Amino acid sequence: MHTIADDRLSGLGLSCAVDEIATQCARKLAANPAPWQHLDYLSIGVYSTDVITPEMVGALRDAKLAPAMHLLELNLVRPLGEQQEVVTAICRRAEALEAVCVEEDMGFWTWGKTRLEQHMLPAMLDEPTADIIVANLMELRRWVGVPVYAENPPIYCDLGDYDLLTFMERVAEDSGCGLVFDVGHFLGYCLISDREPEDYLRGWKGIRHVREFHVAGSTMRPDSAGPVWYDDHAAAISDYSFDVLALAQTQASRLLPITLEQEGATIARVSDHITCTTRRFFA
Amino acid sequence: MSDRYDELMTGLYTGAVPDWLPGAKRPVFLRESVRRRCELGSALRQNWPCTMFFGRCVLSEDFALSVFQHWPAYCRVATEITTGLYLGLKHAIHEAGTAPALWELFQYETLHVTTGSCAVEIPRLAKDRLTSAGLDGQEVYRFELRVPELWSRMKLYHAALAPACFVRDYEVVHGATYVARYRRNDRWLLDDVTDAFAQ
Numbered sequence: 206m207h208t209i210a211d212d213r214l215s216g217l218g219l220s221c222a223v224d225e226i227a228t229q230c231a232r233k234l235a236a237n238p239a240p241w242q243h244l245d246y247l248s249i250g251v252y253s254t255d256v257i258t259p260e261m262v263g264a265l266r267d268a269k270l271a272p273a274m275h276l277l278e279l280n281l282v283r284p285l286g287e288q289q290e291v292v293t294a295i296c297r298r299a300e301a302l303e304a305v306c307v308e309e310d311m312g313f314w315t316w317g318k319t320r321l322e323q324h325m326l327p328a329m330l331d332e333p334t335a336d337i338i339v340a341n342l343m344e345l346r347r348w349v350g351v352p353v354y355a356e357n358p359p360i361y362c363d364l365g366d367y368d369l370l371t372f373m374e375r376v377a378e379d380s381g382c383g384l385v386f387d388v389g390h391f392l393g394y395c396l397i398s399d400r401e402p403e404d405y406l407r408g409w410k411g412i413r414h415v416r417e418f419h420v421a422g423s424t425m426r427p428d429s430a431g432p433v434w435y436d437d438h439a440a441a442i443s444d445y446s447f448d449v450l451a452l453a454q455t456q457a458s459r460l461l462p463i464t465l466e467q468e469g470a471t472i473a474r475v476s477d478h479i480t481c482t483t484r485r486f487f488a
Numbered sequence: 489m490s491d492r493y494d495e496l497m498t499g500l501y502t503g504a505v506p507d508w509l510p511g512a513k514r515p516v517f518l519r520e521s522v523r524r525r526c527e528l529g530s531a532l533r534q535n536w537p538c539t540m541f542f543g544r545c546v547l548s549e550d551f552a553l554s555v556f557q558h559w560p561a562y563c564r565v566a567t568e569i570t571t572g573l574y575l576g577l578k579h580a581i582h583e584a585g586t587a588p589a590l591w592e593l594f595q596y597e598t599l600h601v602t603t604g605s606c607a608v609e610i611p612r613l614a615k616d617r618l619t620s621a622g623l624d625g626q627e628v629y630r631f632e633l634r635v636p637e638l639w640s641r642m643k644l645y646h647a648a649l650a651p652a653c654f655v656r657d658y659e660v661v662h663g664a665t666y667v668a669r670y671r672r673n674d675r676w677l678l679d680d681v682t683d684a685f686a687q
Contacts, residue, residue, distance in 0.1 A: 282493060313493045317564035319572050324524060326496060333492075362520035364496070364513050430519060 213305035213352065214273055214417055216245030217479065217487060218464040220438075223255040230268035238472060240479035243487070246271035248419075248464040249302065252278055252320075253294035257301040265303075273417070273464070274304035278315045281338050281355065282328050285345065291315075292348060299349045307349050308385050308417070310358035311338055311376070323436075327358040330365030330372040335379070342380040354416050356385035359436045360394045369394045374411030383416035388450050389423045389466075393434035402449055412456045420450050420482075421466035439469030442478055447485065454486065498560045500524050503553075525556045531573055535601045538642035539577070539594040545645075545655035547584050554580040570604030588632060589660045593642065596635045599669050600676050613666070621666075621684040628668045628681060634661040636680045 221229050226249060232241040247270050251257075265272050276295060279285075285292050299307055313326040328334050338355060346353040355376055357369060367375070369391070377384050395402040406412075422440030425432050442465070454461065463482060467475045495506045500521045505514050529552050532540050543551040558576035566572035581590055595610040613628045621628075638660055645654055668679045 280493075283491070313497070316494075316497055316560075318567050319563035320568055322569065323527060324569065326493060326500075329492065329496075361523065362516045364509065364517065433523075 377414035545652035
């Protein structure tokens with residue numbers, strides 16, 4: 206189902222916003238900070254209203270940073286026909302950016318006119334939602350003309366029938382689209398569903414659909430019903446997250462691209478993470 | 489046309505569990521509802537700390553609940569969270585039908601807000617009035633109460649988690665008050681320019 210053309214991303218990537226493209230490219234070109242020279246791509250968060258300029262695209266080419274486009278407002282859990290204006294705008298931006306792939310967390314990101322950000326709702330892990338997401342991924346791929354990947358979203362409460370990995374595999378199998386496996390989101394789901402992450406991940410056949418890994422900082426807070434994991438991109442990436450990522454890479458049987466999601470983190474922290482990720486996975 | 493996600497979102501922020509959710513998921517849903525409303529509450533506190541404290545002391549300990557109740561409806565018109573919260577808080581204040589102090593405190597704090605598109609409703613002075621006061625080119629608003637003092641006192645009470653009776657007993661001073669707003673880096677700063685209008 207997947208073709209070699211799906212694998213347009215490789216190596217180590219860093220997430221950023223559109224207005225940070227120039228800065229990240231300049232850092233790589235100057236190797237200042239030095240670890241930036243190890244970056245192969247940027248995972249760029251794009252809204253339908255963002256302006257993509259030829260200068261940005263030129264900078265990406267000069268720095269040899271492939272652009273992966275990470276959508277931030279499309280509701281994969283609702284029919285695309287109801288969001289045509291946004292879809293059209295996104296397609297224009299994917300073309301302008303020369304995106305090598307498009308990806309998004311499966312969920313509900315825009316309500317009415319409001320961009321929900323941290324108030325987003327993850328996809329309900331059930332049959333009706335899977336059907337809609339499958340149809341949307343296939344349609345979106347036809348529109349953008351590049352691989353489209355569905356990412357496991359942050360899940361703070363599980364209201365569905367499927368477990369996460371079964372749901373992801375179902376979506377990938379039926380759509381023919383690849384997956385982004387977010388380690389932090391996965392760990393958060395394991396906490397709230399009382400699963401041991403490594404046991405749960407081991408033997409997951411759906412790993413063959415994964416095309417990219419995301420790893421990010423997080424925080425844990427104690428709570429009366431058990432600790433709660435929170436997505437916190439600016440925080441340090443835990444050693445455990447890297448261990449689970451290593452297990453996932455082993456399960457995948459081939460070296461997949463890794464995106465460090467570190468928006469808001471200090472340059473020193475990002476530098477450290479680029480260095481240790483390069484040494485552990487790409488040396 | 490509403491779907492399950494509309495119902496989930498509305499339910500999460502009003503505390504109402506959708507009928508179709510299985511019983512076993514109900515406690516999980518309610519726990520998540522509290523978590524999310526606390527996130528909204530943090531945003532309210534960040535932008536309107538004195539307004540929320542004043543409302544809690546003067547109206548009800550559960551004043552924030554009424555804001556959360558209204559927020560879902562404003563997601564239809566607001567493009568980001570802060571603007572939706574502004575509209576929800578405005579609705580809650582009007583609904584409570586309270587004295588002007590809460591309203592003017594709310595509007596005064598809104599002048600500080602840097603995110604979203606919160607359109608204040610306090611009258612902004614026209615150019616000719618600014619010229620005669622020697623404040624050409626400035627952005628000046630007229631309040632009916634001595635709101636800088638009110639805000640300053642509520643900041644103190646809020647920081648000290650003062651008893652609600654302190655807030656209820658505070659005597660608001662009436663009198664036309666002119667406040668100029670200007671930008672410094674990424675912040676809004678406010679200046680009491682009432683003296684410029686003194687006869």
